Amino acid sequence: MxxxxxxxxxxxxxxxxxxxxxxxxxxxxxxxxxxxxxxxxxxxxxxxxxxxxxxxxxxxxxxxxxxxxxxxxxxxxxxxxxxxxxxxxxxxxxxxxxxxxxxxxxxxxxxxxxxxxxxxxxxxxxxxxxxxxxxxxxxxxxTVTKYKKTIMDNTYVYDLEDIYCVWENEPHFSENAMHFNLTIFEKNADQTYNRYEENQIQYFxxxxxxxxxxxxxxxxxxxxxxxxxxxxxxxxxxxxxxxxxxx
Missing domain, CATH: 3.40.50.150 (Vaccinia Virus protein VP39)
Structure with missing residues (x-):
């Protein structure tokens, strides 16, 4: 995990x-x-x-x-x-x-x-x-307030020295849940990138x-x-x- x-x-x-x-x-x-x-x-x-x-x-x-x-x-x-x-x-x-x-x-x-x-x-x-x-x-x-008013369905992009990440929030309010979907590109020493995904769920x-x-x-x-x-x-x-x- x-x-x-x-x-x-x-x-x-x-x-x-x-x-x-x-x-x-x-x-x-x-x-x-x-x-x-x-x-x-x-x-x-x-x-x-x-x-x-x-x-x-x-x-x-x-x-x-x-x-x-x-x-x-x-x-x-x-x-x-x-x-x-x-x-x-x-x-x-x-x-x-x-x-x-x-x-x-x-x-x-x-x-x-x-x-x-x-x-x-x-x-x-x-x-x-x-x-x-x-x-x-x-x-x-x-709190529920944070999920509904701040986190919401926003998308964030992190462009760091060796990491590029797209972080998408996907609310499921009927299930009292927020899904976080991350697509991450990590730079290797030879300047190529490894791509992988991370999915998490938080509950209200x-x-x-x-x-x-x-x-x-x-x-x-x-x-x-x-x-x-x-x-x-x-x-x-x-x-x-x-x-x-x-x-």
């Missing part, structure tokens, strides 16, 4: 400020009743936030469904000389491990890739089981759905922030940061 995409992911996403994102997560950790030392990260991708948090001294266990993404992440950790990171290949909706953590996180709208309410609830259950008492669950979601969830699932599992003190702030978030914003506590 994501075999070729993993190699170009960081270049296509280079506008994301992962340092600022990890600082925001750390500020949320400061509000925890429990001191956060150990962190389980679902959907770690190529390990950008993983590395920033590890540099801050947290013990990271990072999980992703893509072996190719984990290979890139592991190489990044080795280059940086980080010793406080472990990687696992696994599915965030049914992951099990014989260990508990002070916090479980999932960043960069990874939760939007869960295909239905059953998978969403399974992810919350897996997270709950992996948390210490009073441990914290953090994740962010793209609103705060009411999320709240119902979290409370049914036993999470408490659930907060919804306008992403990047500590102001009240809503379905009318573009990204919501969710914070919940295990009983």
């Amino acid at each position: 994501y075999e070729e995409f993993a190699q170009v992911y960081d270049e296509l996403m280079n506008e994301i400020d992962y340092s600022k994102w990890s600082d925001y997560i750390q500020r949320i950790f400061f509000n925890s009743k429990k001191e956060i030392k150990s962190v389980l990260e679902f959907g770690c991708g190529t390990g950008n936030i993983t590395c920033h948090l590890a540099q801050k001294g947290f013990e990271l266990t990072a999980v992703d469904l893509s072996e190719a993404m984990l290979t890139v992440a592991d190489e990044k950790v080795d280059r940086m000389g980080l010793k406080n990171v472990q990687f696992y290949l696994g599915d965030m909706s049914n992951f099990q491990i014989n260990q508990t953590y002070d916090a479980v996180i999932s960043c960069c709208d990874s939760v939007n890739y869960l295909p239905d309410m059953e998978a969403l609830q399974s992810f919350f259950y897996s997270s709950y089981e992996c948390l210490e008492s009073q441990g914290m669950l953090l994740f962010d979601i793209n 969830y609103n705060i009411e759905d999320i709240h119902r699932c979290l409370t049914s599992i036993g999470f408490k003190n659930i907060k919804y922030y306008d992403f990047g702030t500590f102001l009240q978030g809503s379905n009318e914003g573009e990204r919501v940061q969710v914070v919940a506590e295990k009983r």
Whole structure:
């Protein structure tokens, strides 16, 4: 999964400020009743936030469904000389491990890739089981408003030094889904190009759905922030940061 995409992911996403994102997560950790030392990260991708948090001294266990993404992440950790990171290949909706953590996180709208309410609830259950008492669950979601008013059916072209990518958004609002269709050309050393396609789907969830699932599992003190702030978030914003506590 994501075999070729993993190699170009960081270049296509280079506008994301992962340092600022990890600082925001750390500020949320400061509000925890429990001191956060150990962190389980679902959907770690190529390990950008993983590395920033590890540099801050947290013990990271990072999980992703893509072996190719984990290979890139592991190489990044080795280059940086980080010793406080472990990687696992696994599915965030049914992951099990014989260990508990002070916090479980999932960043960069990874939760939007869960295909239905059953998978969403399974992810919350897996997270709950992996948390210490009073441990914290953090994740962010793209809202329906963002899909309908910002992402829409736009097409984007990335013309980078060694990569040319056409990114087409294809909304399926009746299915509460957004399809992303990427055609990528990657330049070789001999100036020829490899062409491949990447297709992904994200699904829409609103705060009411999320709240119902979290409370049914036993999470408490659930907060919804306008992403990047500590102001009240809503379905009318573009990204919501969710914070919940295990009983």
